[in-house]
Amino acid sequence: MNATPPIPTLIPETAPFSPEQRAWLNGFFAGLVSFDGAGVTALSPEQNAAMMAGGAGDGDDGEAPWHDQTLPMSERMALAEGRPLRRRMMAAMAQQDCGQCGYNCNDYADKIFDKSEERLNLCVPGGKETARMLKSLYEEMDKAPAAAKAPAEAKPATQPQPAGDVGRSRDNPAIATFVRRYKLNKPGSEKETFHLDFDLSAAKLDYVVGDAFGLFPKNDPALVDAIVTALGIAPDYDIGGETLRDILIDKVALSPAPDSLFQLLSYITGGERRLKAKALASGEDPDGDAATLDVLATLQKFAGIRPDPEAFIESLEPLQPRLYSISSSPKVEPGRLSLTVDAVRYAIDGRMRFGVASTYLAERIVPGAPIKVYVQKAHAFGLPADPSVPVIMIGPGTGVAPFRAFLHERMATKAPGRNWLFFGHQRRDFDFFYEDELNGMKASGVLTRLSLAWSRDGDQKFYVQDRMREVGRDLWSWLAEGAHVYVCGDAKRMAKDVERVLVDIVAEYGARSTDEAIAFVAELKKRGRYQQDVY
Numbered sequence: 098m099n100a101t102p103p104i105p106t107l108i109p110e111t112a113p114f115s116p117e118q119r120a121w122l123n124g125f126f127a128g129l130v131s132f133d134g135a136g137v138t139a140l141s142p143e144q145n146a147a148m149m150a151g152g153a154g155d156g157d158d159g160e161a162p163w164h165d166q167t168l169p170m171s172e173r174m175a176l177a178e179g180r181p182l183r184r185r186m187m188a189a190m191a192q193q194d195c196g197q198c199g200y201n202c203n204d205y206a207d208k209i210f211d212k213s214e215e216r217l218n219l220c221v222p223g224g225k226e227t228a229r230m231l232k233s234l235y236e237e238m239d240k241a242p243a244a245a246k247a248p249a250e251a252k253p254a255t256q257p258q259p260a261g262d263v264g265r266s267r268d269n270p271a272i273a274t275f276v277r278r279y280k281l282n283k284p285g286s287e288k289e290t291f292h293l294d295f296d297l298s299a300a301k302l303d304y305v306v307g308d309a310f311g312l313f314p315k316n317d318p319a320l321v322d323a324i325v326t327a328l329g330i331a332p333d334y335d336i337g338g339e340t341l342r343d344i345l346i347d348k349v350a351l352s353p354a355p356d357s358l359f360q361l362l363s364y365i366t367g368g369e370r371r372l373k374a375k376a377l378a379s380g381e382d383p384d385g386d387a388a389t390l391d392v393l394a395t396l397q398k399f400a401g402i403r404p405d406p407e408a409f410i411e412s413l414e415p416l417q418p419r420l421y422s423i424s425s426s427p428k429v430e431p432g433r434l435s436l437t438v439d440a441v442r443y444a445i446d447g448r449m450r451f452g453v454a455s456t457y458l459a460e461r462i463v464p465g466a467p468i469k470v471y472v473q474k475a476h477a478f479g480l481p482a483d484p485s486v487p488v489i490m491i492g493p494g495t496g497v498a499p500f501r502a503f504l505h506e507r508m509a510t511k512a513p514g515r516n517w518l519f520f521g522h523q524r525r526d527f528d529f530f531y532e533d534e535l536n537g538m539k540a541s542g543v544l545t546r547l548s549l550a551w552s553r554d555g556d557q558k559f560y561v562q563d564r565m566r567e568v569g570r571d572l573w574s575w576l577a578e579g580a581h582v583y584v585c586g587d588a589k590r591m592a593k594d595v596e597r598v599l600v601d602i603v604a605e606y607g608a609r610s611t612d613e614a615i616a617f618v619a620e621l622k623k624r625g626r627y628q629q630d631v632y
């Protein structure tokens with residue numbers, strides 16, 4: 098983490114201003130004077146050289162212009178055109194560095210390229226689209242001339258990857274105990290978000306605030322039973338010593354239907370159905386329903402087909418773990434860990450679909466049950482090393498999770514830095530997560546400011562970034578005093594909109610052109626002063 102130089106004092110102590118006015122004016126003038134005044138300095142030549150180094154000696158400049166989760170695949174691939182294959186593999190990954198595959202995107206791409214990672218389906222945000230693109234780039238690799246292939250130090254495909262310490266990666270999970278859950282929304286809410294506690298003492302796992310918690314869910318037994326019925330196979334059919342039903346609950350993903358399932362169906366059906374299955378397997382959408390096809394919907398679409406049970410299981414993808422931002426601090430309750438999880442439920446064609454992990458946590462796991470877990474170290478998301486640095490946290494909805502952890506940590510360590518939280522959700526009366534706790538922290542002074550935005554209480558939508566605009570002058574003043582800014586929650590819309598408003602605030606109150614304000618925010622990011630944990 099970078100130490101933040103204090104803002105220069107440009108307004109004399111004797112000038113007739115209140116401390117707040119003086120702080121704001123100092124910030125304003127520092128903004129006018131230079132970037133350095135707000136703790137934003139240019140990178141050193143050495144840092145620049147490191148940034149520019151592609152890392153694999155293939156002439157790539159190391160930049161990742163596709164590093165924007167809102168860009169569609171076609172645009173990301175266009176931005177990567179002409180780059181080495183490993184960089185195009187990186188661009189195929191949908192949300193840069195979400196961490197769910199267990200790597201950052203650059204490393205995942207490099208591992209596929211040097212053939213030390215064989216799994217092309219680990220990118221959760223990219224889903225089938227990314228898996229298909231990686232497969233096609235992988236095939237390109239085998240056709241490429243030798244010089245463009247894996248670098249000399251590449252590991253052979255057979256070399257096993259070190260799984261690391263227990264509980265530190267998805268490949269070597271530990272066992273935690275689920276303790277309890279309670280709902281954070283009040284009756285009348287349109288959402289169901291839960292606070293959940295886990296006991297880590299037996300696993301001897303530790304973590305720091307900002308880390309994420311990975312966990313292995315189980316599929317809904319009711320969905321599994323419907324699939325077994327559609328297959329027309331006995332649920333206790335034995336496959337390698339396990340029942341079909343247990344494998345479907347524990348081991349394989351049931352949504353969305355993978356290309357390999359369509360391929361299998363194309364082998365065992367005929368006529369028009371065979372053509373449709375083949376088309377679906379190659380990413381086409383013959384009936385316009387491809388996006389709605391989970392495993393059950395696929396079996397219903399191709400009703401009456403009876404695949405061999407082993408081949409059917411073989412055609413499915415493994416069930417992947419899910420990541421959640423940790424919402425507790427180990428300094429408050431060692432050995433305990435909390436999450437804040439929104440239950441994903443939606444209907445397609447009259448059938449309810451349930452997010453696997455979120456509804457496992459919200460409905461199915463029982464107190465005392467063991468669960469396979471791991472702590473995923475944050476890449477670049479954590480409190481400033483200097484406890485006196487102010488922090489601005491923007492976390493609507495479940496985005497509040499890591500900020501509850503930050504606040505608990507700062508409370509437990511008696512950190513002197515000021516804390517400002519922007520929280521928002523649909524309705525104040527039903528969706529004010531941790532209301533008593535946050536108000537308590539405000540009363541005790543741990544939470545310096547709490548700014549709230551309720552999107553569905555008024556005639557028009559009102560979001561956290563609308564609240565930010567209202568208090569833009571103060572926000573700039575905090576920034577100018579070296580505050581670190583954090584954003585957590587929705588990646589698709591919120592994170593981008595918040596960044597746009599921050600740029601506007603920097604432009605308006607930091608007296609900069611829009612281009613300068615964009616460069617300012619980009620520098621904040623490079624300096625680790627603007628960090629995001631978005632999904």
Ligand SMILES: Cc1cc2nc3c(=O)[nH]c(=O)nc-3n(C[C@H](O)[C@H](O)[C@H](O)COP(=O)(O)OP(=O)(O)OC[C@H]3O[C@@H](n4cnc5c(N)ncnc54)[C@H](O)[C@@H]3O)c2cc1C
Pocket residue numbers: 195196197309352419420421422423437438439440441442443451452453454455456495496498630631632
């Ligand atoms: C670093 C990180 C931190 C995270 N922290 C949190 C957190 O603190 N709290 C939290 O709740 N989540 C968090 N998430 C998200 C979490 O990992 C899961 O993605 C989320 O809980 C959904 O997983 P699931 O297994 O329940 O749903 P899945 O079974 O994976 O289903 C989700 C999928 O269903 C589809 N879908 C969802 N809603 C609809 C709809 N209305 N219409 C059509 N399709 C739809 C989408 O394709 C979506 O990708 C985090 C993710 C990351 C990467």
Ligand SMILES: NC(=O)c1ccc[n+]([C@@H]2O[C@H](COP(=O)([O-])OP(=O)(O)OC[C@H]3O[C@@H](n4cnc5c(N)ncnc54)[C@H](OP(=O)(O)O)[C@@H]3O)[C@@H](O)[C@H]2O)c1
Pocket residue numbers: 288290439493494495496521522523551552553558560561562586587588589590591592594595632
């Ligand atoms: N289709 C899906 O896959 C789906 C569905 C739901 C949630 N999610 C995701 O699940 C995660 C958890 O959701 P959550 O429970 O934390 O709540 P959320 O859905 O992110 O909503 C939290 C608050 O943010 C508001 N919001 C919506 N768009 C915004 C924007 N552009 N800028 C700022 N605020 C905005 C919402 O308002 P309004 O809702 O009133 O507009 C709500 O008040 C998020 O990543 C979310 O995107 C996915």
